[in-house]
Amino acid sequence: MxxxxxxxxxxxxxxxxxxxxxxxxxxxxxxxxxxxxxxxxxxxxxxxxxxxxxxxxxxxxxxxxxxxxxxxxxxxxxxxxIGFYVRFVDDAGFLRVHNVGGFDTRNLFARAVTVHAKEGDLIGVLNPAVKPVHLSTPEERKKVPELAEFAVDLGLSAEEVRARVRLGDPVTLRQPFVDLGAVVTGxxxxxxxxxxxxxxxxxxxxxxxxxxxxxxxxxxxxxxxxxxxxxxxxxxxxxxxxxxxxxxxxxxxxxxxxxxxxxxxxxxxxxxxxxxxxxxxxxxxxxxxxxxxxxxxxxxxxxxxxxxxxxxxxxxxxxxxxxxxxxxxxxxxxxxxxxxxxxxxxxxxxxxxxx
CATH class of the missing domain: 3.40.630.10 (Zn peptidases)
Known part of the structure; x- marks a missing residue:
């Protein structure tokens, strides 16, 4: 072989x-x-x-x-x-998402995402709703968040988010494709x-x-x-x-x-x-x-x-x-x-x- x-x-x-x-x-x-x-x-x-x-x-x-x-x-x-659909917009304009496909949440920290909205794509960041490392305890830092704890931050006001994003809009992770010679990654x-x-x-x-x-x-x-x-x-x-x-x-x-x-x-x-x-x-x-x-x-x-x-x-x-x-x-x-x-x-x- x-x-x-x-x-x-x-x-x-x-x-x-x-x-x-x-x-x-x-x-x-x-x-x-x-x-x-x-x-x-x-x-x-x-x-x-x-x-x-x-x-x-x-x-x-x-x-x-x-x-x-x-x-x-x-x-x-x-x-x-594998990706997500928007399932909820909270009062501060953060998006909660539902996964379509199998994710290991350990790979989802601090990821750039695209929200594919009807009037045009929006770029945001995906992070778990947890304390930053500076404020968390050692025990809290060991916990792997559930997908339900992650939120998308578009950097927009709640009013603007609600005007541009609908429930059911798809969300995908962002990453450039790179040709490394013998291998490619993306x-x-x-x-x-x-x-x-x-x-x-x-x-x-x-x-x-x-x-x-x-x-x-x-x-x-x-x-x-x-x-x-x-x-x-x-x-x-x-x-x-x-x-x-x-x-x-x-x-x-x-x-x-x-x-x-x-x-x-x-x-x-x-x-x-x-x-x-x-x-x-x-x-x-x-x-x-x-x-x-x-x-x-x-x-x-x-x-x-x-x-x-x-x-x-x-x-x-x-x-x-x-x-x-x-x-x-x-x-x-x-x-x-x-x-x-x-x-x-x-x-x-x-x-x-x-x-």
Whole structure:
């Protein structure tokens, strides 16, 4: 697997880092993915046979094969990121928020946020409603605040906040995307890095051997909802979810708990808590990776799931696999992925779909 792979991947793979930067920095919480969708639509128009938005908000791009008896392959990468909705405005103008997606509140201290208000974005700061370090006791400083204790400060009067912010306005964390050479870091790389891979794939794929139905799905972070309706509508023969996974190869983590390794190649998921990959499909991708010299690793994820869980259980059942990009610091604003792993995923998908 990883140790025996040689870097003989397709040299034609070129990464459009500007597109990845835009996808990382744009805001799109579950149910409000329209800005992400617009970026992807602009990147794909003229490169696919059809491009449509369904009733739930999924963006579905299709490239058809001219081969007889071509199988219908559904690929799914989700557009949404974990974030918040405004649930209350207090008398001083501070916003209380409700989370959409799973947060570790230890990563939310002193974060800049964007409130996506109807008349224009507002920038604020997110902090817990606790005493500053100068005034708190040692015991108080040990306590990790609950999400309900956090508030957004827009630096505006209560009257102005109430005039510009409505209950239900989405809120996203702010963080610039940074290219560090071998790796990139930023917010929402779960799963914008795979939206990027899928867009790159569609732009580069020529004469596919399968009918390719690429779904940029919505509301994955709150229950795989977009993939559920898309899989039902498309009736694929094969499903491939594209997502990130844990690379816990950082200080303080034991080797047996790392799940995957950053830079070790694309991860072929064996199982997670939402799906167990179809064995013959997993074996086919592993054999193809070895044949083409694409670095890969196998992944067993103890907790978490991908769109594969929804695709696999659609209608009479679908043969399904997840291709994962290892990511450090998942569900933070400093998620980190390696370009080598991105290139490996793109090369393997092209090898499988080009035939």
């Amino acid at each position: 990883v140790d025996n792979m040689v870097d003989s991947m397709d040299s034609s793979v070129a990464l459009d880092m500007e597109l990845l930067k835009q996808l990382s920095e744009v805001g799109g919480v579950p149910g409000r993915e329209e800005r992400v969708r617009a970026l992807l639509r602009g990147a794909l128009e003229g490169h696919v046979d059809s491009l449509e938005e369904d009733a739930l908000g999924n963006l579905v791009a299709v490239k058809t094969s001219k081969k007889k008896k071509a199988k219908r392959v559904m690929l799914s990468a989700h557009m949404d990121e 917010k929402a790389l779960d799963d914008r890095v795979n939206c990027f891979i899928l867009a790159q794939l569609l732009r580069q794929l020529d004469k596919p051997s399968h009918h390719v139905c690429a779904v940029f799905s919505v509301q994955e972070e709150v229950g795989l909802r977009g993939a559920t309706t898309s899989a039902y509508a498309l009736e694929p023969d094969i499903g491939i979810a594209l997502d990130t996974t844990l690379a816990v190869d950082t200080p303080g983590a034991p080797p047996e708990g790392r799940v995957t390794q950053l830079g070790g190649g694309v991860a072929l998921k064996v199982m997670d808590s939402a799906s167990i990959s179809t064995r013959w499909l997993l074996d086919a991708f592993a054999a193809l990776a070895e044949e083409r010299g694409v670095p890969y690793q196998l992944e067993v994820l103890p907790l978490g799931g991908t769109d594969a869980g929804a695709i696999q259980r659609s209608r009479k059942g679908v043969a399904t696999l997840t291709l994962s990009i290892p990511s450090r610091y998942v569900h933070t604003v400093t998620e980190m992925v390696a370009k080598r792993d991105v290139e490996a995923s793109l090369a393997l998908l092209k090898a499988y779909l080009q035939g």
